[in-house]
Amino acid sequence: MSTPSFPWRSVTAESYGKFECIRDYLEIIDVSRNKTVAKYCQENMQSTTTAPPISIKGGIGVRFVGNQSYFEGNEMKRHRGFKLSYALADCGGEIHLTQEQLSGTITSPGFPLPYHNNLDCIWNITAPDDRIISAKFTNVETELNFDQCNFDFVELYDGILTNFTTTPNNTKGLMGRYCGEDTPTDYLITTTPNMTIRFHSDHSSSKNGFKLVLTATLGPKGGCGGNLIATEEVQTLTPPLVNGKYANGLRCLWNIKTKDPKYIIEMKFTKMNIENRRRAEDSSVTSCYDFVAVSFSNFKFEEFFR
Numbered sequence: 502m503s504t505p506s507f508p509w510r511s512v513t514a515e516s517y518g519k520f521e522c523i524r525d526y527l528e529i530i531d532v533s534r535n536k537t538v539a540k541y542c543q544e545n546m547q548s549t550t551t552a553p554p555i556s557i558k559g560g561i562g563v564r565f566v567g568n569q570s571y572f573e574g575n576e577m578k579r580h581r582g583f584k585l586s587y588a589l590a591d592c593g594g595e596i597h598l599t600q601e602q603l604s605g606t607i608t609s610p611g612f613p614l615p616y617h618n619n620l621d622c623i624w625n626i627t628a629p630d631d632r633i634i635s636a637k638f639t640n641v642e643t644e645l646n647f648d649q650c651n652f653d654f655v656e657l658y659d660g661i662l663t664n665f666t667t668t669p670n671n672t673k674g675l676m677g678r679y680c681g682e683d684t685p686t687d688y689l690i691t692t693t694p695n696m697t698i699r700f701h702s703d704h705s706s707s708k709n710g711f712k713l714v715l716t717a718t719l720g721p722k723g724g725c726g727g728n729l730i731a732t733e734e735v736q737t738l739t740p741p742l743v744n745g746k747y748a749n750g751l752r753c754l755w756n757i758k759t760k761d762p763k764y765i766i767e768m769k770f771t772k773m774n775i776e777n778r779r780r781a782e783d784s785s786v787t788s789c790y791d792f793v794a795v796s797f798s799n800f801k802f803e804e805f806f807r
């Protein structure tokens with residue numbers, strides 16, 4: 502992905518390419534297709550100094566042509582040229598969540614630029630041994646196939662996959678396959694400290710891709726979440742505590758039930774000491790950095806976890 506930055510004046514992005522560059526210009530070439538994808542010069546850049554980012558699969562050719570000035574003869578040019586940045590867009594890799602860095606994000610290559618065709622990106626995610634991994638999408642926008650979601654899709658697996666095949670039928674440990682334009686509200690959580698994520702695109706048609714947030718949380722074995730049974734005896738519930746304080750990066754979900762549905766569960770908070778800060782200036786619970794939420798069983802509880 503490259504982001505050319507120009508000292509020149511330019512018109513809006515929509516106008517790029519409408520003018521023939523007849524004097525000095527910069528040309529961006531998709532090497533594998535041997536095709537010019539953008540051409541920039543003073544004639545087609547008049548009101549902005551930056552051009553939209555570009556995502557190219559394979560090699561990028563950059564051609565800069567400085568012709569003799571019409572008005573300046575052989576004198577030094579008065580213009581400063583251009584500056585662009587470039588980097589590989591990750592298509593898979595190893596992600597190690599640690600005690601110091603308990604969360605991370607994964608996106609389709611070049612997100613939010615449209616992804617390329619014929620991709621098969623595999624990410625292996627590991628967390629500390631006492632943790633499990635939760636994943637929550639913030640964006641999904643891929644080509645939609647209603648039947649099996651098998652054109653372009655994102656798959657999440659519980660565990661590190663071995664003997665991974667590139668066919669879209671590997672269901673061992675599969676927690677979910679996603680495609681289309683509805684961002685899922687699911688809160689996907691592994692049973693192990695490992696997760697595998699696969700992004701696949703077929704030979705044609707692409708959209709903007711996906712972004713998801715990963716968190717290495719504690720699991721039910723660590724006192725974070727699980728199924729509880731309410732009895733006539735009063736029981737207490739707290740988050741997992743270390744030296745009397747809860748840890749960072751937790752996503753705990755408890756389900757409290759009765760053995761017989763005719764009973765009613767009574768609950769009350771007896772202590773509350775939770776970080777008193779919000780992400781933004783609004784009053785919703787989900788804007789809090791740390792929070793506890795209580796819901797009935799038919800409530801979309803997953804939406805609380807980001």
Ligand SMILES: [Ca+2]
Nearest residue numbers: 644703705706
């Ligand atoms: Ca496609």
